[in-house]
Amino acid sequence: MASRGRPALHPGAWWLWALGLGTAATRTTNPLLLALLVATSAYVVATCRQRAPWSRSYSAFLKLALAVLVIRLFFAVALGSPIPGTHVIVTLPEVPLPHWAQGIRLGGRVTAESLVFALYDGLKLATLLICVGAANALANPSRLLKSLPGALYEAGVAIVVALTFAPNLIADVQRLRAARRLRGRPDRGVRGLLQVGLPVLEGALERSVALAAAMDARGYGRTAEVPPAVRRTTAALTLGGLLGVCAGTYGLLTAAGGTYGLPLLLAGLAAALAGLRLGGRRSLRTRYRPDRWDARAWLVAGSGGAVAALLTLASTSDPEALHPGVVPLVAPALPLWPAAAVLIGLLPSFVAPKESS
Amino acid sequence: MIRFEDVSVTYDGASEPTIQGVDFEVPEGELVLLVGPSGVGKSTLLGTVSGLVPHFTGGTLRGRVTVAGRDTRTHKPRELADVVGTVGQDPLSHFVTDTVEDELAYGMESLGLAPEVMRRRVEETLDLLGLAALRDRPIATLSGGQQQRVAIGSVLTPHPQVLVLDEPTSALDPAAAEEVLAVLQRLVHDLGTTVLMAEHRLERVIQYADQVTLMPSPGAPPRLGSPAEMMAVSPVYPPVVALGRLASWSPLPLTVRDARRRAGALRDQLAQPAGSRAAGAAPVPKRGGTRQAPVSATPPTPAPPRRWRRTLRKPTTPSATPPTVAETHSLSVRRAQVQALRDVTLSITPGETIALMGRNGAGKSTLLNTLVGLVPPTTGTVLTTGVPPHRTAPPDLVRRVGLVPQEPRDLLYADTVAAECAAADRDAQAETGTCRALVTQLLPGIQDDTHPRDLSEGQRLTLALAVVLTARPPLLLLDEPTRGLDYAAKTRLVTLLRDLAAEGHAIVLATHDVELAAELAHRVVLLAEGEVIADGPTAEVVVSSPSFAPQVTKILAPQEWLTVAQVREALT
Numbered sequence: 001m002a003s004r005g006r007p008a009l010h011p012g013a014w015w016l017w018a019l020g021l022g023t024a025a026t027r028t029t030n031p032l033l034l035a036l037l038v039a040t041s042a043y044v045v046a047t048c049r050q051r052a053p054w055s056r057s058y059s060a061f062l063k064l065a066l067a068v069l070v071i072r073l074f075f076a077v078a079l080g081s082p083i084p085g086t087h088v089i090v091t092l093p094e095v096p097l098p099h100w101a102q103g104i105r106l107g108g109r110v111t112a113e114s115l116v117f118a119l120y121d122g123l124k125l126a127t128l129l130i131c132v133g134a135a136n137a138l139a140n141p142s143r144l145l146k147s148l149p150g151a152l153y154e155a156g157v158a159i160v161v162a163l164t165f166a167p168n169l170i171a172d173v174q175r176l177r178a179a180r181r182l183r184g185r186p187d188r189g190v191r192g193l194l195q196v197g198l199p200v201l202e203g204a205l206e207r208s209v210a211l212a213a214a215m216d217a218r219g220y221g222r223t224a225e226v227p228p229a230v231r232r233t234t235a236a237l238t239l240g241g242l243l244g245v246c247a248g249t250y251g252l253l254t255a256a257g258g259t260y261g262l263p264l265l266l267a268g269l270a271a272a273l274a275g276l277r278l279g280g281r282r283s284l285r286t287r288y289r290p291d292r293w294d295a296r297a298w299l300v301a302g303s304g305g306a307v308a309a310l311l312t313l314a315s316t317s318d319p320e321a322l323h324p325g326v327v328p329l330v331a332p333a334l335p336l337w338p339a340a341a342v343l344i345g346l347l348p349s350f351v352a353p354k355e356s357s
Numbered sequence: 358m359i360r361f362e363d364v365s366v367t368y369d370g371a372s373e374p375t376i377q378g379v380d381f382e383v384p385e386g387e388l389v390l391l392v393g394p395s396g397v398g399k400s401t402l403l404g405t406v407s408g409l410v411p412h413f414t415g416g417t418l419r420g421r422v423t424v425a426g427r428d429t430r431t432h433k434p435r436e437l438a439d440v441v442g443t444v445g446q447d448p449l450s451h452f453v454t455d456t457v458e459d460e461l462a463y464g465m466e467s468l469g470l471a472p473e474v475m476r477r478r479v480e481e482t483l484d485l486l487g488l489a490a491l492r493d494r495p496i497a498t499l500s501g502g503q504q505q506r507v508a509i510g511s512v513l514t515p516h517p518q519v520l521v522l523d524e525p526t527s528a529l530d531p532a533a534a535e536e537v538l539a540v541l542q543r544l545v546h547d548l549g550t551t552v553l554m555a556e557h558r559l560e561r562v563i564q565y566a567d568q569v570t571l572m573p574s575p576g577a578p579p580r581l582g583s584p585a586e587m588m589a590v591s592p593v594y595p596p597v598v599a600l601g602r603l604a605s606w607s608p609l610p611l612t613v614r615d616a617r618r619r620a621g622a623l624r625d626q627l628a629q630p631a632g633s634r635a636a637g638a639a640p641v642p643k644r645g646g647t648r649q650a651p652v653s654a655t656p657p658t659p660a661p662p663r664r665w666r667r668t669l670r671k672p673t674t675p676s677a678t679p680p681t682v683a684e685t686h687s688l689s690v691r692r693a694q695v696q697a698l699r700d701v702t703l704s705i706t707p708g709e710t711i712a713l714m715g716r717n718g719a720g721k722s723t724l725l726n727t728l729v730g731l732v733p734p735t736t737g738t739v740l741t742t743g744v745p746p747h748r749t750a751p752p753d754l755v756r757r758v759g760l761v762p763q764e765p766r767d768l769l770y771a772d773t774v775a776a777e778c779a780a781a782d783r784d785a786q787a788e789t790g791t792c793r794a795l796v797t798q799l800l801p802g803i804q805d806d807t808h809p810r811d812l813s814e815g816q817r818l819t820l821a822l823a824v825v826l827t828a829r830p831p832l833l834l835l836d837e838p839t840r841g842l843d844y845a846a847k848t849r850l851v852t853l854l855r856d857l858a859a860e861g862h863a864i865v866l867a868t869h870d871v872e873l874a875a876e877l878a879h880r881v882v883l884l885a886e887g888e889v890i891a892d893g894p895t896a897e898v899v900v901s902s903p904s905f906a907p908q909v910t911k912i913l914a915p916q917e918w919l920t921v922a923q924v925r926e927a928l929t
Contacts, residue, residue, distance in 0.1 A: 050493075157453070165890040178731050179767035184755030184828065200772060210450035217407045218453070219438030219467030269465055284469030287474065288462035354741065 008050075009352050010137030011148055013297035018135030019302025021345050024125040024311040028322040029120040033335045033342060034127045034309075041134040047349040048138050063134020067124035077110050081118065084327060085111025117326045117341030146290055150280030154221060161211065165204065165345045172200045201330040229280075238275030243266020297350045303347035310341035358519060358551040359383040359406055364411060364420035366401050375401045378578030379420070381570065382554055385518070388545045388565055391555040393572030394593055394843045399523075399555040400446075402572070406553060407443040408434040408523050412866070425518050432438035436443070439468050442512025443521045445842075448504045457499075457507055458483075458492045459679045462923075464515045478514045483873055486510045486540055500532025501717040509540065520544065522554040526561055527840055530716045530869045533902040534561050541565065557843055559871060560595035563588070585609045591733070593739040596872055596908040599921040603928075609833045614729075616912045624913055627927055667816035678838040681865040682707050682832045683728055685756070690723055699887040700737070706864060707831060710858045712878035712895065713867040714905055720887040722763070727835045729760040742831060755785055759825035760834040761818065766809070768821045775805035777824065785828035795823040799853060815846030822853070833857065835866040839873050851876050874900060875907035875919040895919065 018041070023039050042058075049055040077092070088109050095106035145156045175284070180186075185195075215221075223341040248265025315322045321335035360563055364376035376398035383389050393400050408429040411418045422429045442464075445451060454460045461482055465475045485487045491499065496507060513519065525541075526534035528685030538919060542565050542900075544550040556562045572579045580587065585608045588598045591701040598614050601609040604623050609829040610616035612917045633861045684704040687753055690697045698720045705711060713721045726732040730746030739745060742757040749757070762768065771777040776790035785791070796803060800819045809817060819837060825833065837856075839847050854877055858864055868874055874895060883891040883905070891898045896917050899905045909918050918924055 089712070140455075142459070157436070161453070176767055178726075179762060181731060181751045182729065182755070182760050182762065182768060183824070184752045195770065199767075207450050210445065210447065210452070213434075213451055214410050214411050214432045214445060214451040216413060217409055217438060217441070217443045218464045219435050219515070220453075220470075222435045222438070222467055223471075231378055284468050285466050286472060286475065288459070288466055288472065289471075289481070 008140075008143070009300060009348075010147070010291040010293050011144040012291075012299040013293070013300040014139040014348075015135045015144070016301035017348060018131045018138075020301075020306070020308040022128045022131035024132060024309035024342065024345075025124055025306075027311045027315040028338070029124055030322050030324055030332050030335070031120060031123055032332055033322065033338060034123045036339060036342045037127050037345070038130050040342060041131055043346060044349045045134050046051050048352045053136045056139055058133050058137035061129055061136065061337075065129040065133075068124045068129060069119075069122040072118050072125070073115065074173045076114050076118030079106050080105040080133065081111075081114030083111070083114045083117045085113030086108075087112035087329065089115070105288065109218050113329060115207030116329060120324075120326070143234050143291060146287055149276050150283040150285055151276050151292045153283060157215075157220070161208075165208070165245070166209065169200065169204050172203050175202075176200055187208045195253070199344055223282050226282050230278060234275050234278045234282075236275075237278060241268045241270070241272025241275055244271060277328065299351045303344050307342055310344070311338055314338040358425060359553065360421075360423045362421040362423075364405060364422055365419065366398070366416055366418050367403065368416040371416075373576065375416075375814065376572075376579075377576060377577075381579065381581040381919075382681050383551060383568075385551055386549040387567040388541065388552040388554070389570055389581075390566035391553065391564060391570050391572065391579075392559065392587065392591055392593060393579075394574070394645075394845055395557070395571040395841065396633065396817060397575050397577075399572060401408075401557055403443075403523050403553065406519065407441045408432060408437045409443070415926070432473045435467075438464065438517075438904055439515050440517055441519045441521060442509075442515070442517035444505075444508045444512055444523070444525060446506035446524045449609045451508045451511070451662040452504075453493050455497070456492075457488060457494055457496060459512045460496060461488075461514050465510060466521050470477070475514075475888075478516070479627045479841065479928060482525075485513070485543070487536075495573075496500045500531050500533070502536055504750075505537050506535070506540065507527060509537065510830070513544070518551060519551040520550055520552045520554075522552065522556075524841070525554065526556060526558060528717075528837075528869075531561075533872060534558070534906075536564055538562060555807075556591075557841065558870070559593065559844075560597065563595055563598075570875055571804050584611050593682050597912065600909055600912060603925055604922060613908055613911045616908075619840050620912050623924075624916060627913065627918070627924065636790075651736045678705065681705060683739075683741045685734075685739045686737055687722075688727065688734050688739055689737045690732055692723070692725060692732070697732075697788050697887050698727070701887075701889055703833065703882065703889065703892070706861045708858055709880060710854065711812070711866070712874035712881045713884065714869070714874060714881060715864060715884035717869075719884040721884055722836055724884070725760060725836055725865065725867055728832070728834060729758050732755055752784070752786070755830065757830055758832040758834065759828065759832065761821050761836065761838065763836040763840065764820045765821035767808040769817070770826055772808060772814060774803055774809065775822065777809060777820065778827075781827045782822040785826050785903040787829075792823055792827040795826055796820060799823055803823055813846075814841040815843070815849070818842070818846075819853075823925050824858075831862060833862050833870075835864070837868060838866055839868060839870045847873065857922050871905050871907045874905075875910070876922070881905075 019314065031147060045055075045058050045155035047353070049058070091109050092107040094108040097106065097167060098106060115321025142160050145153070145160055148156045176199055180196065199325050219292055244264055244266035248261055248263075248268050251264055253261075290344055311322070318335060318338075321333065322338065325332060358427065360382045361379045363375040365380040367374040379402065381627065384482070391402065394401055401410055405418060405422045406424060406429070406788065409417065412429075412433050418430070424437060427440065428435065434653075452460055453463050462475055462477045465478065470478075473912060473915060481775075485491055486509065488503070488506060488510060491503060491507075499507065505528075509520075509522075509525070520541075521552065522541075526536055529537065538561065541552055541554075545567075554562070555724075565586055566584050568581055569584045570579050570581050571591050571897045573590075573592055588594050588609050589602075591598075597611065597613060598609055601616060601619075604619075606616075606619050609763055610619060622749060628819050681704045686702055688701045688703075689699050701724065702872060715721055715779075723732060728741055728746065729747060730741070733747040739747075741754075744754075744757065748752055771780055774796065777794070778790070779795060781787075781790050781792040796819075800816055803812075803816065809820060812820060822835075831859060839851060842850065851873070854864055854866075866873070869870055878895045880893065881891070881895045882889055883898060883902075896919060897906065899919070900910055900914075907919055909920055909924065913924070918927075
């Protein structure tokens with residue numbers, strides 16, 4: 001376990017870092033750069049993650065990314081691809097489709113160019129997923145909750161509790177299917193699953209009620225007395241602010257409202273934030289050891305931001321290197337300075353607190 | 358500190374009040390134990406203190422409950438959170454956050470305490486409960502005893518004046534239970550906390566109680582008095598009290614220590630030649646040379662003593678191998694990177710009752726699940742009535758082995774007892790009415806249209822047992838059968854299982870209840886970290902262990918008696 005002598009990094013910093021890498025991934029299709037991004041995130045996860053249930057999610061995201069890649073390739077093979085290619089690898093039997101399905105093809109020629117294009121495209125999406133997975137593995141979701149404004153905290157707890165409902169439900173299904181076996185009924189198949197449905201829901205509901213009772217008895221939802229004037233101002237600010245945000249967005253999107261759109265949006269946003277802040281007065285809550293946004297958090301978040309910014313810059317200044325062509329097929333080369341930029345993403349593994357053995 | 362003024366609670370839809378005529382006061386800084394058979398409303402009474410009854414559960418509360426001067430009628434549970442700390446029966450349903458340190462802080466955050474105060478109290482509580490080494494651990498990875506301590510710690514940090522606990526030790530092994538009770542005693546003695554606690558395992562807690570509130574039967578008003586006074590009239594009492602009543606000691610001893618001081622005469626009386634002993638007593642085969650006294654305990658069963666065989670390490674029994682109902686050979690099970698069982702070799706013969714004991718997480722449930730085919734062995738073999746259970750189809754297996762799981766409710770799906778029985782007959786391909794006949798025999802007076810959920814804990818267990826027995830499996834497995842049972846329900850269960858063993862069923866029970874093992878088991882298998890560390894006759898295994906020895910054994914040592922029933926038989 002990481003010792004609290006060096007407290008854990010702010011979870012927001014990890015999310016910014018991961019989103020920075022993800023943004024960088026969307027700027028390029030160069031497989032070498034993408035692989036470098038994945039390797040960077042994997043190295044940081046391996047060195048910085050803590051031994052906790054949520055840190056296992058990285059491998060789950062890896063599998064998901066692989067599945068996405070495979071599905072993308074399968075579609076390229078089965079449905080064909082608009083990429084013109086000359087290197088035919090295999091010709092699948094083509095399914096004749098009626099004329100109204102023009103433009104859709106089932107089977108037919110599979111070219112190397114179309115496969116490579118699908119691979120690059122899939123890899124981009126997979127890298128993005130892996131970066132999100134890294135954030136999940138490194139930042140405890142419930143610690144992120146602690147950074148919510150006071151007025152939203154209680155709603156946040158409800159969401160986190162609701163999220164734990166699913167894993168519990170799966171455990172219940174497994175237990176009750178085992179019990180079916182004890183009764184001498186087949187424990188597999190859809191029927192078996194349906195028959196345990198009701199007891200599982202009953203059990204889950206009972207547990208939720210027990211948790212709600214425990215939370216109530218521990219002071220969840222205690223509120224402070226606030227003067228009625230403050231309460232009314234809060235309601236007015238929040239409602240007015242949200243209305244302003246809606247109207248402002250509408251204005252920005254319509255051609256006519258270009259002039260009033262932006263100011264209205266900003267004013268609405270400000271009012272809504274003020275409402276939230278004032279609403280926080282109703283909540284008595286204090287925070288136990290809140291995560292501080294310290295220099296290390298700046299470095300971690302900054303390194304992610306730097307990778308995103310540099311790759312965005314590179315994609316405009318040197319699009320050839322970041323988007324290697326597929327027609328004609330060329331071997332992708334590793335552009336030197338964008339690669340160096342990606343390596344900035346390794347910074348967290350030096351500054352973030354490590355697992356002490 | 359807590360004052361009940363003529364309180365009664367009626368739940369919605371119930372014709373009778375669940376508790377009535379409750380009128381007493383719990384003084385400050387006392388540990389008060391709530392005692393009574395199951396179903397008398399102990400949990401309801403505890404709920405009225407935290408305000409969860411009736412604010413959360415619904416129902417009507419008449420009279421008045423005041424806690425530290427606050428009336429629970431006008432204060433919701435969240436407004437009592439700073440004076441009352443409540444821990445329910447299942448600590449897992451109590452946790453809101455996912456690490457130990459955050460959980461300890463959660464209650465204080467809700468109350469809005471200053472960050473410095475929170476920090477100090479978390480550190481103090483970590484030390485008080487011995488949790489400092491676990492502070493960053495995710496709660497899901499802790500053992501049962503550790504979770505129970507975290508749950509207690511999480512309600513302690515706001516410094517409540519009153520602590521309300523519902524069965525804090527029932528699910529724990531003897532050592533973990535002592536850990537938790539030591540903490541409670543420290544709170545009462547050092548911090549002056551008032552503790553109100555309900556617990557069925559009186560042998561564990563009675564010695565810590567300053568006063569006892571006795572709820573003798575449903576609807577009867579509770580009485581408050583000194584532990585000895587109340588134990589003299591209570592319908593539920595631990596073995597030490599049973600022995601005291603048998604020997605007519607007055608005042609009644611409540612601790613093993615008190616009882617030992619008085620037991621001199623009884624020991625002399627029992628040491629007389631065995632001629633006056635019960636005729637059915639047969640000596641247990643003696644193993645090992647560590648004991649001086651002759652074995653005077655016998656398996657308390659009317660069945661003739663079975664030959665038992667220990668295949669672990671040195672199989673020394675010279676007689677021919679008896680037919681086995683089930684056997685495992687160097688069985689190992691790995692689940693999710695945890696070695697749950699390691700090289701377990703065991704054989705179970707017909708008519709034998711085996712108690713499987715050991716810490717929480719020692720592998721008891723895994724062994725039972727392997728025997729019934731829910732868990733396949735990683736290496737080694739397991740045979741139940743000659744077939745590998747994990748490769749046998751459920752309809753066939755159910756006639757070979759039956760398991761009553763820790764939560765008997767898992768086995769019951771139907772809306773009524775009659776439907777449950779009909780389904781059990783179909784599942785087991787037994788004659789129609791087999792299961793219902795068993796239910797009538799085991800649980801007289803149960804109506805056909807009762808919903809299984811409305812049964813008491815003990816009745817539900819018996820119904821699940823009847824469902825399993827419908828297929829007449831030669832091997833019967835029970836996982837923690839006495840959790841939540843009062844002494845009367847336990848006695849009925851013991852009688853029932855003894856009869857089954859006499860009919861030739863082999864029974865294996867995983868249990869923390871040393872008194873149950875002493876009453877019932879012919880043989881005890883101790884597990885630690887997935888390994889068998891002791892396997893032998895009950896008398897031999899439990900007598901040598903300080904935490905697994907039953908109270909009667911401790912009182913009458915060095916003579917080897919296990920249960921009050923044996924002593925009573927010997928004296929008549």
